[in-house]
Amino acid sequence: MRWLWHFFQNVLGVVLRHPVTGTSVIAILPDEKIVLIRRRDNGLWGLPGGIVDWGEDLPTAIARELFEETGLELAKIRRLVGVYSAPDRDPRMHSICIVVEVEARGTMQVTDPLEVMDVQAFWREQLPEGRLSHDHRQQLQDYFAGLTTVA
Template sequence: MRRFWHLIQTVLGLIFRHPIIGTSIIPLLPDGRIVLIRRQDNGKWGLPGGMVDWGEDIPTTVGRELVEETGLELVKIRRLVGVYSAPDRDPRIHSVCVVVEAEVQGTMQAQDTLEVMEVQAFATDALPLGNLSHDHDRQLQDYLNGLTTLA
C-alpha cells in the first residue's frame, strides 16, 4: 500500500508541478487586421488560443483553437512570435505559451460561447492595447515590434 501511495504522489507531482503547454495565436485576416476575442471569464480582450491536448502538436492546436474561439480557419502559420513562460503570466495556472502569427480566413463567429463573448478584427492602430487579458499586451507588442521572444 505504501508503494502504491508513493506512485500516486509521484504521478500527481508530475502532473501538477509542471507547467501546462498552450498557444496564443495572432490571427491575421487577408486585409491585415488582427482578430481578438473578448473572454467570458474576465471580460477583457485577448488573443485566441488554449492548451495543447494530449496527442496534439502545436499546429494542430492552433487550428483547433482558431475554429473553436473565432470560427476562422487556419491558412498557414507564418512565424513564431515567442515562447512565454513566466509563472505568473496566466492567473489560473503556470503555463508555457507558444505564440504564433497565423494567416486565417472565413467568417468570424465564436463557436465556444462558454469561453468567448465576442470576436472582432482590429487594425493595428486600433488594437485595445493596455488592458488585454493575461500577458497578451506583451505578446502583441513583441509581435508589432518584429521581435521573437523567449521569456
C-alpha cells in the same frame, strides 16, 4: 499496495508541479486585420488560444483553438513570435505560452459562448489598448517589433 500509492504520488507530483503548455494565436485576416476575442472569464480582449491537449501537436492545437474560439480556419502558420513562461503571466495557473502568427480565413463567429463573448478584427492602430488580458499586450508588442522572444 503501498508501491501503487507511492507511484500515484510521484505521478501526481510531476503532473501538478509543472507548467501547462498552451498557445496564443496572432491571427491575420486577408485584409491584415488582427483577430481578438473578448473573454467571458474577465471581459478583456485577448488573442485566441488555449491549452495543448494530451496527444496533440502544436499545429493541431493552433488550428483547433483558432476554430473553437473564432470560427476561423488556419490557412498558414507564418512564424514563431515567442515563448512566454513567467509564472504569473496567466492568473489561473503557471503556463508556458507559445505564440505564433498565422494566416486565417473564413467567417468570424463565437463558437464557444462559455469562453468567448465576442470576436472582432482590429487594425493595429485600433487595438483595445489597456483592455488586453494576460500578457497579450507584450506578445503583440514583440510581434509588431518583429522579435522572436523567449521570456
